[in-house]
Amino acid sequence: MTYDVEKIRADFPALKSGLAFFDGPGGSQVPTQVGAAIAAAITQPISNRGVTTLSEKNAEEIVLGFRQAVGDLINADPAGVVYGRSWTQITYDFSRTLAKSWKPGDEIIVTTLDHDSNIRPWVQAAEAVGAVVRWAKFDTATGELPTSAISDLLNDKTRLVAVTGAGNTLGTRPNIQEISQAVHKTSALLYIDGVHLTPHTPIDMQAMGADFFGLSFYKIFGPHCAAIAAKLELLKTLNNDKLLPSTSESPERFEFGTLPYEIMAGCTATIDYIANMVDGSGSRRQRIVNSMAAAEKYEEDLFEYMESEIKAIPGVTLYGHAENRTPTLYFNLKGVAGAEVHKHLAGLKVNAPASNFYALEVSRALGLGDTGAVRAGLAPYSTKEDVDRLVAGLRQLAK
Numbered sequence: 586m587t588y589d590v591e592k593i594r595a596d597f598p599a600l601k602s603g604l605a606f607f608d609g610p611g612g613s614q615v616p617t618q619v620g621a622a623i624a625a626a627i628t629q630p631i632s633n634r635g636v637t638t639l640s641e642k643n644a645e646e647i648v649l650g651f652r653q654a655v656g657d658l659i660n661a662d663p664a665g666v667v668y669g670r671s672w673t674q675i676t677y678d679f680s681r682t683l684a685k686s687w688k689p690g691d692e693i694i695v696t697t698l699d700h701d702s703n704i705r706p707w708v709q710a711a712e713a714v715g716a717v718v719r720w721a722k723f724d725t726a727t728g729e730l731p732t733s734a735i736s737d738l739l740n741d742k743t744r745l746v747a748v749t750g751a752g753n754t755l756g757t758r759p760n761i762q763e764i765s766q767a768v769h770k771t772s773a774l775l776y777i778d779g780v781h782l783t784p785h786t787p788i789d790m791q792a793m794g795a796d797f798f799g800l801s802f803y804k805i806f807g808p809h810c811a812a813i814a815a816k817l818e819l820l821k822t823l824n825n826d827k828l829l830p831s832t833s834e835s836p837e838r839f840e841f842g843t844l845p846y847e848i849m850a851g852c853t854a855t856i857d858y859i860a861n862m863v864d865g866s867g868s869r870r871q872r873i874v875n876s877m878a879a880a881e882k883y884e885e886d887l888f889e890y891m892e893s894e895i896k897a898i899p900g901v902t903l904y905g906h907a908e909n910r911t912p913t914l915y916f917n918l919k920g921v922a923g924a925e926v927h928k929h930l931a932g933l934k935v936n937a938p939a940s941n942f943y944a945l946e947v948s949r950a951l952g953l954g955d956t957g958a959v960r961a962g963l964a965p966y967s968t969k970e971d972v973d974r975l976v977a978g979l980r981q982l983a984k
């Protein structure tokens with residue numbers, strides 16, 4: 586498998602702007618193929634889903650194609666794939682649904698490593714029913730979230746553990762398989778935020794032992810929407826609020842209103858794009874794994890270079906130190922506000938914003954308040970030249 590970054594870059598019209606994108610953890614750029622798929626889907630004969638007319642069948646095919654594609658991307662049961670407008674919306678919906686069966690005194694576990702979208706919905710849902718929230722804390726010195734931070738809190742009252750596949754600022758990748766083994770010694774469910782992990786590695790939610798695993802397409806070259814997957818059998822046990830005339834079937838009962846067929850077609854095209862990113866053969870699942878393994882290796886090598894270059898800049902403080910990390914750096918420059926760094930780099934056509942990026946608990950635990958720090962993340966289309974431009978821009982500000 587050869588990873589040809591220039592061939593990949595040629596597919597992304599946005600890269601012709603000359604911008605160097607280190608804001609991939611916030612959202613990635615989109616290849617022509619995905620835009621074309623959205624346009625084709627919305628201009629073909631299309632009606633509400635059905636099995637009678639051509640236009641109904643087109644919509645039906647898109648929805649089933651979407652579920653199959655997500656199944657291939659993360660090794661999920663396609664029949665348990667639910668579309669959502671965003672991961673935040675999905676998690677709010679599922680937190681309210683799951684909390685319907687919680688009782689006062691039941692417990693849930695959230696972590697300080699997570700994006701707020703995998704914390705606050707659970708905290709608020711727990712509060713509404715009198716359930717207890719236990720906090721698994723990441724180690725601020727190492728950036729690690731050891732399995733024991735979660736396993737020490739587990740007991741027979743634990744109903745749910747919500748944890749990220751990778752922290753979106755520190756990049757920390759907790760050992761989900763190990764966490765899953767601990768969680769599943771109890772009857773608790775494991776709910777994984779895969780939004781920051783999915784862009785960087787092949788995902789196998791079944792091998793991970795996740796009961797729920799979700800991702801956002803706009804972090805993986807796709808349109809602005811999300812999906813979550815669970816076993817169909819598990820979804821069938823849940824009883825969410827829904828409109829009276831809408832179906833009681835899963836996964837449809839978790840998808841409110843008319844689905845955005847064109848966006849879903851764009852998601853399928855995104856997954857097909859990933860499958861074809863690197864030359865390979867076999868099933869779409871096999872080609873996805875092949876492509877993502879190649880992208881991961883490419884990013885790892887480039888990240889090693891980026892980290893060593895940025896570390897060498899006088900006055901830099903790096904915050905992520907976990908052994909297993911995504912190619913994402915979170916850092917500050919001594920005496921220069923993050924917002925100033927962002928602005929200065931923007932003037933050089935280098936995108937690297939500063940914020941807490943909604944990983945508010947991380948920012949606060951690190952003593953960065955709500956302001957946070959600068960984040961520079963690699964994407965599969967990043968290059969050494971991009972990194973050199975970032976480093977040169979930072980050196981201009983270093984004191």
Ligand SMILES: Cc1ncc(COP(=O)(O)O)c(C=O)c1O
Nearest residue numbers: 671672673700702753780781801
């Ligand atoms: C790890 C992680 N989780 C969740 C989200 C929120 O996703 P969405 O915008 O789809 O709600 C983000 C977005 O930055 C993220 O990085």
